Amino acid sequence: MGSEMLEFFVIGLTNTFTPFNLLIIILALAAGIIVGAVPGLSAAMATALLVPFTFGMSPSTGLAMLAAIGVGAVYGGGNSAILLNTPGTPASVASTFDGYPMSQRGEADKALNTSLISSVIGGIIGSICLMFFSIPLSRIALQLGAPEYFWITIFALTTIASLSQGAVFKGVLSGVIGLLAGMIGLDPITATPRFTFDYYPLMQGIDIIAAMIGLFAFSQMLVLAASMKSTVANYTAKKGIFKKVTARILRKSKLNLTRSSLIGSIVGILPGAGAEIASMVSYTEAKRWSKNSEKYGTGITDGMVASESANNASIGGMLIPTLTLGIPGGAGAAIMMGALLTHGIQPGSKLFSNHGDIVYTFMISFLLANILLLVVGYFLIKVTVKVLTIPAKYVIAGMVVLSVIGTYSLRNSMLDVTVMVIFGVIGFLGKRVGLNNGAIALGLILAPLAESSLVQSLLMASSENSFLQVFVLRPISLVFIILTIVSLGLPSLLMKYKRRADSKSR
Template sequence: MMEFIGPAIGHLFEPLNILLMVAGLTGGIIVGALPGLTATMGVALMVPATFAMDATSGLIMLGAIYAGAIYGGSNSACLICTPGTPSSVATTFDGWPLCQAGRADIGLITSLLSSVFGGIVGTVFLLFLAAPLARFALQFGGPENFWLCIFGLSTIAVMSSGNMVKGLLSGAMGLLVSTVGIDPNVGVPRFTFGYYPLVQGIEVIPAMIGLFSFSQVLYLIGSYKPFIAEYRPAPGAFGQVVSALVGRCKVNLMRSSIIGTLVGMLPGAGGEIASIISYNEAKRWDKNPERYGTGVIEGVAASESANNAVIGGSLIPMLTLGIPGSAVAAVILGALLAKGIQPGFKVFTATGDLAYTFIMSQFAVNLLMIPIGLLLARIMTKLLSIRLTFVAIAIVVLSVIGSYAIRNSMLDVWIVIIFGFLGYFSGRVGLDTGAMALGIILGPMIEENLGKCVHLSKASGGSVINVFLESPIAILLIVLTLLSLATPFLLDWKRKRRDCGCDIAQPKEDSTHA
């Protein structure tokens, strides 16, 4: 390995590669910030451009777009409560309250630095632990993926600990929506009501645009505010965020980055699950979990460090096994195959120069993201000084264009509108749109892996329960799910003890005084 790292670092200082990293990052951040234009779309659109380059330069540019787009989704999540990519859904939970409080720069800088940290941690795992982690990923089959999705779904209990009934109802509504279309196990249409375009199901991205973007437009217009939010630039904001991340968020950042890396290397999981699980764990282990959702940087840090660590994780099985861990990794895999490069463990020896240059470029891309991200964030905060009417029109136009571009279908435009009103009225009655989005995202994965478990039980002649419980990983995930479900009750118990002055951590004289 060491004989390749020196030349790989040398390739990064070539003018063409520096230009490609800067251009890829800038374009990726812009694409990620626009609702509907996902990282997958941005990378896929640029694959043909790599045919005119050598394989190394092409991979460097695609990797830069990937990293930039995943981070870019946090900009719109913080500024207009619209996740630019599905993996930024959890970022809206605290990023948007920060913006409403006039601290948009704190939210943007936190998301930037957390994204950089998560990206670097994911790349470290890719560089040093690719082989053992790839073998670990191979142990995940239908039962393990099923329980991972259930564990992700159980975070609704923590997300909605203030009103669990409404949270569970919101999640159930999301799961119901995810069943529209063709049954993945028997191939029978469901809930299409004779309307043929619904056979293709409810696409996740238009649903997210409707729930978070279009509904936000309705909310902002109904508020009669002249601008989206008041913006009060904080002097020394960068230093404040660095101090907070290094001081009280370092454990949170590391935990979230590791979760993101591990989830990222599992095919089909993705940044949505990683960011929400990390947000849940950050809230679970915080001394004052009730702060989450009110605008704390810990929530933004957990989400963004996790979804950017997914990048390195998703590249681990792609490079070592030829199994992409995400849709973007699948596109990059296609670009590799088009260049005549077969992924596998031999890629680190036979084409070691290419593999290690690509990996080292991810370190460089994440470091370059700091100055480029700060510059673009400063430009994007100008959005807060534009009249709300113009911003609302722009959001609606981008939402319609972005949703239509996914499948070239008017159905997706109608989905945006319908889910926009659904999200707006759900928020008015206290339902949790985040829990609803989680149900829509995880529903198809749960159903698909449940079908695999049923088929495995039939093929082995055993019971479904045996299939669910035969793996140590599955049992571990079951235990984590039960702990996640019990967390709201533990938090409520802890809150009541603190309110009555009975907290065991409180000095005796304080308890007596209370």
């Protein structure tokens, strides 16, 4: 086993350091930063839109590109949080608490550099966690049977639901809507057409990526159209600030940086708890452990360090269950999983033995993307400031066209484009009534696994003649049943965190 791992590692290294792979990572980081910096354009959206681009690439390069987009976007979101007090992506909400006061004091460059260095270090720690936890977890995953998988999918869906901002019922409803939409087409067991309303083309089912481009990109254009703001940012660069900030963070914020990055990675693993919650939790913890906690929210570097390192670390964490179990840890990871499936690769326990070369290339490329963020981010700081002044009307117009061509290029089908627009409207209206688009996406992608594991468990139960034995009494199942119940209690805990973080910002 060990020598095999080493072999894959070497293959991964050689595949990573090809000029094409490096170029793609750098371009993806730059694109991610720019998209992330524009308020209203999220990391999930950028990832969804770029899936069609990966078809011409090897799966590992394609995946590395998508991950790099996410890395760039989560960092880029911090830029507008600092300069405009508007988080570019939801992941940077906690960065506004200290980032904006800093830039108002004329320390925008200090805040931006702090954000860059923290993001890089957080991202590196997250990708190291990905490397070290994935392999043991994939071995455990090999031992899981249908009943365990059934409970894990239920756990994943209830967690994302219970994290839907205090409205648990609507969160569960969102997941269930996703599951129902995922059933459209031929059923995975007997190939009977379901919910096709006798419309023949629907037999092939809803294309996951088309639905996600609708949910995350098209719906967001409607949101942007609903509330258009023109934005102006001020930023003047000072010389030598980068070195000064780096030295300060490495000297004074070592502990905060490590703690926040670890919190970010762990929160990322939880299905549904993405970068947004990671940064909120680590901000609150940083304040709790700090000697001068009263300064948090007034424009303190440590607040930036906590939020920005955690949100980037969470990306690595999010990918752990995606790769090892085939259960995405969040919206961005769900899209990446959709991309994997479109490439004909099934994530899960067998991924590591069947496609070891792809996984290792991806993990090393991901680590490299986090390191390269330092360089790309450094040179782009001045550019992103200008990006923030692009009028929203052109962003909307361009994104509508990109959503359409991106969806069409998936299978050259106008039906997919129609599906994309329908999901865009569902996503938009859903958001207004309090549904959770991430949960819908998760339900959509988990529907086949949830169904096949349920039906298999039922067959097992009838052959063993004990429903209880199969569904409840297997140890790992029991753990996930308990976790599911606990996760339903999470909202109240989270509200407490949010309230504390909010009170800090004032």
